[in-house]
Amino acid sequence: MSRYRGPRLRVVRRLGTLPGLTRKDPKRSYPPGQHGQGRRKRSEYAVRLEEKQKLRFNYGVTEKQLLRYVKKARRLPGSTGQVLLQLLEMRLDNTVFRLGMAPTIPAARQLVNHGHICVNGRRVNIASYNCRPGDVISVRNTEKSREMVKANLDSPGLANIPSHLVLDKDKLEGQVNGVVEREWIALQINELLVIEYYSRQA
Template sequence: MARYTGPVCRLCRTEQKKLMLKGHRCLSDKCPINKKRPAPGKDPKARPGKRSDYGVQLREKQKLKRIYGMQEKQFSLFFERALRMPGITGENLFALLERRLDNVVYRMRFAVSRSQARQIVLHGHVTVNGKRVDVPSYLVKAEDTIEIEESSKGLIIIKDALKEFGKSGVMPWLQLDPDAMKGKFLAVPRRGDITDLGDIKEQMIVELYSK
């Protein structure tokens, strides 16, 4: 499975936005966005040029794709699936992305980043409705129960990640028992419920793929 292996902070600098790719580091003073570092390859003294419509649409797609840690082919497949679903394509896309198992594991505070959540899933530490699932792109359904596998509940990385639950809780469409390391995906969120991704303009992504 192809994946990006370069410096992830470079991706945030490219988008000039916190993509939350390194967990706690993104909230620290070490974050390059907090330091207001320029985009890679750019002369900080150069005057910014005006982007074309295509350039603006591309940046929106790249931001969303990178936030969820997906490669281009996989992201385009998710978009095609969203397009075939009834309703608004952009909202359908967000619903599908939020249903990914690696994203749900991250949202439930079992990991400090989506990339760490992906590794936890790949290594077989997660069960869905009592069955082990090791596919990060597995789509969780409403009322599914997600739990850390019994033999994995002693892992330090999961215990450390769960400390964030005491500070921030979980999203309203999730339910979590941190002591049991067990939670429930209550419902598929609506676009308006997903408030932590900033100003992603999904309509621009739809326009990009519609060309």
């Protein structure tokens, strides 16, 4: 399944607030569609599927990518759900977003894909690049890149920068000092239901 490029507010109305997908608030609080305002009794499968979809749409990954992350999280030590969230949070596009260099994760992905972002002084245009502690995320030294990021830093997508990141606004540079902690993950999600969803699929 390819990456979603449709109306974002429709997804937000169905799944709830997704801080990485859009900054807009929907005008209607009920889900979209003909039966959006009706009462729905959801099965256990539907609840797990919804949590999985929240993760997919917020971080902008495909089904195939998310399954790969789940398999990788299972191999690593620690709580699988928490490790999965950490893997997604440490992606370069999400790190650029959390530093405030872009208003949303799709906008951060575009910055990375167009070559405006450097990691440790080298230009990286792969949005899924896994950031590690010690990495320095900087803006390419061109007028266009710097002006774009400066404008985004004036009105960041999320107000607070997580504890594992440090931002130097003057240098337009951020540093990864560790791995993100669970309380700093902005998305309201029950990651255990996502793991249960994939364990039942296997």
